[in-house]
Amino acid sequence: MKINKKYIVWLLLPALGATMLTSCKKNDTATTFTPSRAFTPAGLSTTPSGATVKIDWKASLFSNGTGLTYTVDVSKDNTFATVDYTTSTSAVTLTLTDQQLLVGQPYFVRVKANATATAAGSNAYVVTTSSFTMPGILQTVPNADLSSKTATLRWLADAGVTKITITPTAPAGTPFDVTLAAADVTAQSKLVTGLTANVTYRADLYGGTRVKGFTTFTTPLYTRVLSATESIVDAVTNAANGDIIGLNAGTYDAKDATSAFVNFTLAQKAITLQSISGNPADTKINFKEFTLRGTGAGITLKNIGLDGTAGAAAYLINFTGVAADAEKCNYANVSVDGCTVSNVTSALMRGNRGSAATDYKIGNILINNSVISSINTAVTGFNTIELSKMQFTRIDITNNTFYDFGRALVVASTALGTGVPIPAVNIDKCTFNFFGGNNMYTLVDGNTNPLAVTVTNNIIANTPKAGNTTAGLLRGSGSGSTFSFNNNNTFGLNNGSGGAALINATNTTVTTGANTTTDLGWIATTTNFTLPAGSSLRTASTTGGAIGDPRWAK
Structure with a gap:
């Protein structure tokens, strides 16, 4: 017999409803789910702060x-693979x-859940x-707490801190420790001194043998930044030894409060004056003189335009004693780098004021990448770099242009005596035009003072100046002297009396090689010394490149 399925459903509905009602009745016995294994905790997070870290997670289900x-x-x-720290806790933090x-x-x-008695x-x-x-308790050093030679370090409260180790990292250097006194610990800060400008340091704060914090910082290049509206004379006077003064673009006059031009005086201290732009065309000093007084006095001039016209400058750099010329002085190094220097009536540098030979001493003198012109244009009784009686270690004159100067470039003609190391004179990749006179040896004159002279890769033209005479380019007969003159180009050299100029004096032995005499057509008033395209002088140097000041071969 065929049964209609629809009728079967209707017959079963009452029984189904009764079953559902019975199921919905409250069970007098509650059952709690107990897993056989603990669930893995979740939501793990870390919050580092100072010398702590807070670790949180969510409890297992x-x-x-x-x-x-x-x-x-x-x-x-x-x-x-290696667990550095482990612990067990019933908390979730x-x-x-x-x-x-x-x-x-x-x-x-x-984090994992541990076994229990039931799971x-x-x-x-x-x-x-x-x-x-963990970053530690030593704080980041803001710019306001930095100078070129100091840093103020600050930290969060911790009575157990004992010292700070300072490590120069760029460039790398020797670490040193700064012990913390009780007052430093209370103040939560320490002024660290004896740092060097433009160096990156790492500071580690210790409590006993454990590092409590660390930070890195870089000392600024400049001790002070100056604007042209400020007094550059006061800035130099008030500067400390080793200071680096950055000059914003502008024109600075070396004037006092009465608006009179005065000397920059550096008494037993050495400083740096440097343009921030790196461009001597937009940062100019109208100067009278940089006077270096006494032991420790020195100067670095970098990327500045230096003009002596308004100040009627007799010298760029003048060496003397603290109170009198006759003092014995041991000067700091001197550098003129990336500058233009013009309009000085006597000498670029004068170092012959000592009473006797070797009374004045200096290590190194550098003139590099500079254009120097109109120095003693009248060819009076001064030499451009006068070092007679001064004991020096080395002078490097490299990558420069000199024009319209007199009467000789470097003169160190007073014998310094026995036992004195022979000074070195290095002249490389320079351009010289229209200079010399008064019958001087116009490039380097050592006379009987022993010198080690190297002259390479230069262009030397038009000496002596009109109306003057010259005895030659080089002189040095002192025992132990060495002169080399290689890969130079000379033209327009004469003795001023109708004859050819000698490279060296008759009693001076000079090693020569690969020198040329290509006439580039320069005259007394030439100021653009660019080498012609295709000139053989563009490949005539000891390294296969151009000779003369590199700026003229670009």
């Missing part, structure tokens, strides 16, 4: 009231300090996806 504990592992690598972990060290953390431990750990690092 169904763990309330079970007495569940957690194992926390910390490792330097995310494989946890843990705070660690520099007593357990190293400040500045990246770490990874993982096995979790199968897996919850692991941080990225490392954390």
Whole structure:
């Protein structure tokens, strides 16, 4: 017999409803789910602060009231091949300090649920996806706490700090310790002195043998930055030894409060004046003289335009004693680098004021990448770089252009006596035009004073100046003297009396080689010394490049 399915459904509905009502009745016995294994905790996070890190996670599911504990592992690598710290806790948070972990060290953390009396431990750990690092209590050094030679370091309160180790990192140097006194610990700060300008340092703050914090900082290049509206004379007068003064673009007059031009005086201190732009065309000093007084006096002039016209400058740099010329002085080094110097009536540098030979001493003199013109144009009784009686170690004259100057370039003609190391004179890749006179040896004159002279890769033209005579370019007969003259180009050289000029004096032995006499057509008023395209002088140097000042071969 065929039964209609629709009628069967209707017959079963009452029984189904009764079953549902019975199921919805409250069971007098409550059943709690108890897993056989603890669930893996979740939501792991780390919050580093100072010399602490707070580690948080979410409790395992169904763990309330079970007495569940957690194992926390910390490792330097995310494989946890080596566990650097481990502990067990019933909480879902843990705070660690520099007593357990190293400040500045990246770490990874993982957490797992441990076994209980009724359940096995979790199968897996919850692991941080990225490392954390405790930054420590030493704070970042703001610019306001930095100078070119000092840094004020500050830290969060900690009565246990004992010292700071300072390490020069760029360029690398020798670390040194700064001990913290009780007053420093209370003040939570320390002024660190004896630093060097434009150096990057790392500072590590210690409590006993443990690092409590670290930071890096770079000392600024300039001790002070000056604008043209400020007094450059006062800035130089008030500068300390080793200061570096940065000059914003503008024109600076070396004037006092009465608007009279005065000398820059550096008494037993050495400083640097440097344009911030690096361009001598936009940073100019109208000067009278830089007077270096006494032992320790020195000057570095970098990327500045120096004009002596308004100040009626007799010298650019004048060496003397603190109170009198006759004092014995040991000067700091002198450098003129990337500058233009013009309109000086007597000498670029005068160092012959000592009473006797070797009374004045200096290490190194550098003139580099500069254009120097109109020095003693009248060819009076001064030499451009007068070092007679001065004991010097070395003078380097490199990558410069000199024109319209007299009467000789370098003169160190007073014998310094026995036992004095032979000074070195190096003239390389320079352009010289229209200079010399008064029957001088117009490039280097050592006379009987022993010198080690190297003259290479230069262009030397048009000496002596009109109406003057010259005895030659080089002289030096002192015992032990050495002169070399190689890969130079000379033209327009004569003795001023209708004859050819000699490279060397008759009693001076000079080693020569690869010199040329290509006439470039320069005259007394030439100021553009660009080498012609295709000129053989563009490949005539000892290294296969151009000779003369490199700026004229670009």
